[in-house]
Amino acid sequence: MKSTIENTVKFVKEKLEGAEAGHDWYHIERVWKLSKKIAETEDCNHDVVELSALLHDIADPKFHNGDETIAPKIAREFLEEQQVPEDVIEKVLFIIKNISFKNRAEAPAELPIELKIVQDADRIDAIGAIGIGRTFNFGGFKNNPMYDPEVQPSLNMSKDEYKKSNGTTINHFYEKLLLLKDLMNTDKGKEIAQQRHDYMLGFLDQFFKEWNVD
Ligand code: ADP
Ligand code: NI
16 A cells, blocks of 8 residues: 555645645645544554545535535546555545535534544644644635624534635634534544644634734
8 A cells, every 4th residue: 555655645746736725735744644643543444544634635625616526536536546445445435525524414423433533633733823824824815804803703504604604714713623622533633632722722812812902
């Protein structure tokens, strides 16, 4: 599998050339490394974990007019070319389709351990200092306001409302980022998330102190 992983790295780097900074190759590399770290503490198929981490954002629907069918198609074609066994391909595609935060209401109740690992890794990269950086970058990319005291966060949004949300970047912390700590699947994930969660709380505290100049 070593050469397949190397080929996948090369493929993903090429595909994500020019991607928004929060969803670029370096996001994938961090999620890949975090996935490997968490996988060491779990009984799982390591090839499935690594391939899924590398391919999980290969065609993010939010950059493809909401089309959720492109990523599994691209991933299948690539993995078949690499002669990856069909049972591994199916596990990887299942993970790519079900990993997303916005699809969590539709995901099956029992998730395979490999999905839980990559999902934790992806969510860990959404929080902490990197999470703050990615979130402001994405908000800037969308030309959203940083913060608007008149706009309240909306909790429990449906998938459609979440995707259409023109909220502020600060509201994204309350609508998603601060919820992730309690959604961690693995013990290792929980441990890493807690520290990053506390860091975000400190950031928000400071942000509001500086916003409210008196
Ligand atoms: P997923 O890909 O797991 O469904 P999202 O697409 O909601 O998750 O978000 C991935 C990352 O993109 C977030 O962690 C955040 O950094 C950024 N992001 C998504 N939506 C917003 C938003 N409305 N404002 C700011 N950042 C966002
Ligand atoms: Ni991701």
